[in-house]
Amino acid sequence: MNATLVGIFKLACLVLLGLGLTDALWPDLLDLPFEPTRAALVLLLIHALEVLFAFKHVRLYKGPLAISVVLTLLFGLLHWKPLARAAAKEQHD
Numbered sequence: 638m639n640a641t642l643v644g645i646f647k648l649a650c651l652v653l654l655g656l657g658l659t660d661a662l663w664p665d666l667l668d669l670p671f672e673p674t675r676a677a678l679v680l681l682l683i684h685a686l687e688v689l690f691a692f693k694h695v696r697l698y699k700g701p702l703a704i705s706v707v708l709t710l711l712f713g714l715l716h717w718k719p720l721a722r723a724a725a726k727e728q729h730d
Contacts, residue, residue, distance in 0.1 A: 647712050653677055654711070684713040694721040 657677020660667050667673065688695055688709050697720040698705030708716040 643715055647715055650680065650712050650715070653680055680713075681710060684710045687713050687717065691717045691721070694718070694724070697721070697724050 653673065654677050656667065656669070656673035657675075657680075660669075660673040661677075688706055691709070691714070694717040695705050695709050696702055697717075698708070705716070
């Protein structure tokens, strides 16, 4: 996948999580046509399930496991899928 597109998707994840946090802390500040807190919680729940189901890929991260878990919670498959792809390519070579 194009690195620019991945960057845009990662930014979208951060924006949605930021909107959710802002709406949770200051509910009268934002007037959006959707509930950002609920959307952010759904996104976090999906990414938490990804941590569980894709843990074998999440642990392939070169840094600390805790950082990889946090990155998966923030970005989901945008974090662990490249790790899985690189591991598969390494096994193939």
